[in-house]
Amino acid sequence: MTRIVLSSDHAAIELRQAIAAHITAKGYEAVDIGPTENVSTHYPVHGKAAAERVASGDCDLGIILCGTGQGIMMAANKVKGIRCGVCSDQFSAAMIRQHNNANILSIGARVVGEGLALAIVDAFLDAEFEGGRHATRVDMIEE
Secondary structure (H helix, E strand, O other): OEEEEEEHHHHHHHHHHHHHHHHHOOOOEEEEOOOOOOOOHHHHHHHHHHHHHHOOOOOOEEEEEEEEHHHHHHHOOOOOOOEEEEEEOOOHHHHHOOOOOOOOEEOOOOOHHHHHHHHHHHHHHHEEEEEEEHHHHHHHHHH
């Protein structure tokens, strides 16, 4: 079973929990590492924590959220082996998997509503890395 770590800052707790329920219903294992209380918190801490779970192999993929998705994505990408993109549409979510072999998806809870967020998650999870010429480029990113 594919294990997906989820984390966010305080701005995205409700959306993160909705996504966790959604992916669990689709047969994935949701590893929700919080936070759970609506108290101001720092997105770099949560981005790093989720990224470390993916980089270590404990989880296969990750979904992280903050107000815009940008800050937590930047923090996650500091962890070696992580390729995270922020997406506000399904096309981009599919492309970061197909062309960039992204292992973490970032979403802005203040940018997209729940319905669109779930569709973005589905596009990300349904897509597969195409390899080929894209593998060369991903190797360049890793270097």
